[in-house]
Amino acid sequence: DSGVTQTPKHLITATGQRVTLRCSPRSGDLSVYWYQQSLDQGLQFLIQYYNGEERAKGNILERFSAQQFPDLHSELNLSSLELGDSALYFCASSAPGQRAGYTFGSGTRLTVV
């Protein structure tokens, strides 16, 4: 157990639907990062939050949105899902004030059918 909790582990949904992925960071970590991993794209950065505020944005689609709540957990919302959105979605967290390594959760495998 890495200390970063992601739910659900697996999700199968139909095209056009909306899903929410949840992440609880490691205790004490203020930063949360979302990454998408597909076979041909590696780990693609989506978005970063730090203590409730959006800090950096990657090539995140307009259909995707995220937020970090006061208790520091984060949610990634994916809407109008397409087949190409099928991927592993990882959440990671890192300690504040340090250039420390990320701790990744075990990921959510999303399958859009």
Add this chain to the structure above:
Amino acid sequence: GQQVMQIPQYQHVQEGEDFTTYCNSSTTLSNIQWYKQRPGGHPVFLIQLVKSGEVKKQKRLTFQFGEAKKNSSLHITATQTTDVGTYFCAGLGGGTSYGKLTFGQGTILTVHP
């Protein structure tokens, strides 16, 4: 934007052979990190390099950071079957304390017993 290229994409070795993966950034990095992802798992932080020309060792693994802080390498001596997985480098842009990591595409290592 910042790009991190990693080669080779795949490497097959016989157990006991050495293995090296190389990472190059399009921009100068503040630091570089290495991660290992076992098949079916999530990326796990291995090490962080910060200083120009830095070399760090972890048992059979040797990590180097280039003098210009734009390239890095990971060398595994005498591979074992437990080394199987995907090795990612990830760069943090210069002057950024809380910025996102940009991951290379990864090198998939297969070790034949």
